[in-house]
Amino acid sequence: MRYALLALIAGLLFPLAFAPYDLWPLMFVSIAMACFCLQQSESARQALLRGWLYGMGMFGFGVSWVHVSMHEYGEMSLWMAIPFTAVFAAVLALFYGLTFYCSWRLGRSALVFAGSWLLLDWIRGWFLTGFPWLYAGYSLIDTPFAPLAPLGGVWLLTLSAVLLASSLVQLRQPGPQRWLAGALSVLILVMTGIAHTLTFTHSSGEPQPVALVQGNIPQDLKWQISMRERTREIYHELTATIPDGYLVIWPESALTEFYQTITDFVESEGETLQQRGGAFITGVPWRTLDNGGITYRNSIAAIPLQAEDGHERVYHKQKLVPFGEYVPMQSLIRGLIPFFDLPMSGFTPGDPAQGNLQTLGHTIAPFICYEILYPEQVATRSHGSDALITISNDAWFGTSAGPLQHFQMARMRALETGRWLLRGTNNGVTAVIDDRGKVVDALPQFERDVLLSSYQPRQGTTPFMTTGVWPWLLLAALMMAAGWRFRMRQP
Incomplete structure (x- = not known):
């Protein structure tokens, strides 16, 4: 129960990284807490529930403003607008339930978690016309990580945020995945430094x-x-x-x-x-x-x-x-x-x-x-x-x-x-x-x-204009495959 509550709290922290609050370091705190809750899950079903609670906190707070158009301009009573908004948030939260579920099944590592997160975010952006709101990378628009955007768009920023935050949690665990996640995190930091010198x-x-x-x-x-x-x-x-x-x-x-x-x-x-x-x-x-x-x-x-x-x-x-x-x-x-x-x-x-x-x-x-x-x-x-x-x-x-x-x-x-x-x-x-x-x-x-x-x-033309999301989806898939491969090798 305590980890379920922690997942919900972590989700509530997530929107505080965005406008109008702009507390962007909380993005890393929220994701690290989410990864920790995942790794403490004892079953895929438990991971699914914790991921859904994380998403419920994220969207329940982050898009609560949806009820304004329903109530104030759509002539819907408040007692109907709030439940409608809650159902909307609950459906969106399923994407993070699936992120946790897939991550648990494939190894619960930072590699799998970051890869699954990006893949499900991308699906959320087009499934049933999509709702491409509150991607983690948007919170980094005014940070030192911003120059990564011309290289890989909000997708690279999102992948970087999730991998960096979850790698900190991965350091607690022995094994080769810790070193691979750490190496990718260092690569992101080096790439960020280089990106500051580039103009396209x-x-x-x-x-x-x-x-x-x-x-x-x-x-x-x-x-x-x-x-x-x-x-x-x-x-x-x-x-x-x-x-x-x-x-x-x-x-x-x-x-x-x-x-x-x-x-x-x-x-x-x-x-x-x-x-x-x-x-x-x-x-x-x-x-x-x-x-x-x-x-x-x-x-x-x-x-x-x-x-x-x-x-x-x-x-x-x-x-x-x-x-x-x-x-x-x-x-x-x-x-x-x-x-x-x-x-x-x-x-x-x-x-x-x-x-x-x-x-x-x-x-x-x-x-x-x-x-x-x-x-x-x-x-x-x-x-x-x-x-x-x-x-x-x-x-x-x-x-x-x-x-x-x-x-x-x-x-x-x-x-x-x-x-x-x-x-x-x-x-x-x-x-x-x-x-x-x-x-x-x-x-x-x-x-x-x-x-x-x-x-x-x-x-x-920026690199992102040329390649779009596909290189980062491929990298996410490779990270998930590597995490699963490491898990299969464990005795």
Whole structure:
């Protein structure tokens, strides 16, 4: 019982390593405690339970903010929102139950534990559309380990964190696995030192002024029909104050009407900025007729929409949020509770083959909200781009830790790709992030304002952009195989 309780406590420590707390050393403490609880397990079943309790502490605390959107904006009573959130956390916790279970079966060593952790984290990122949240590596964005990200992304940082922490526990036990885990840990530290001297991308052209407009329209008012005209006025008035020559960015669904409904207004804004030597990019819902039916998409467009070559400069979001942007099995569950009928919850994903946006002579790789959490998608789309842009509406989660965690993870994409990231949101965090993942300029949350800054276009390719996750999944598999092999040799 005491080890089960210890596993739960270790899981509760895990989210404290992330924003807004940023107590990153607790990441290593949490993982070391988890590995210790695993090694004290007397059966695979016991290990499974302890791993699940660890994950329950991690997600029960780390994503507790999910209930905010359900209760405050989804019209779900608190007595229903909290159990729904608990069930969500309990399902996610199964991945760490499986991590402990596999590790126990294959030898309970630091090698197996770290390899299993990375493999199950990767599966969590795509299974049933995935929930790529709270990977251990994100907590290391502002630490000496950060330069590993261009080499192997958040995956290498995660593997490093788990291996280093669990190797400390492994030192208690005799045998060759202790030395192999120690050797890999030393290799990680050496690689980290070398990574500080490496640069994979380079400046390309002059800095470009950018203006990110933060409308800060309350979420409970944003989707009301009576608010539409006032919303247009807010964004128009804020944009009118921006000097000439700026790339102006409005956030995700800045306007809650379809582009096809407000074409004249949006195009007028774009033409005005173009005449002043600038450009305009905005998030906007999109409606098209397909095979006699109507398709809705969450989109980002460069305005004027029509490029000189006749192509539309628009990108449609590929990774949709379950229940927020589409409802699984909607024919069965729509109408059961108001949360399943949130505004704009019937979107269709965009084509993965879409091109990037072109504006002011630059190629901008676009990502909408949740998409910025998918390392491989960002790495693939970043090839040939000069900068990254992500727009979001984190107002769904109020003053909780969710938006700040989201912002921290977005910063990792800039570091992985060696490119500046422009992040426009409805109510924060609106920011400009450099190629090292550092915040250059930012607006406070929950303020209506315009962030005037600039970004440096960059070209080049990082190792992670070329290889993605596969080398680290292979290394994780080899570590698991080595741990199992050592176990089989034991008398």
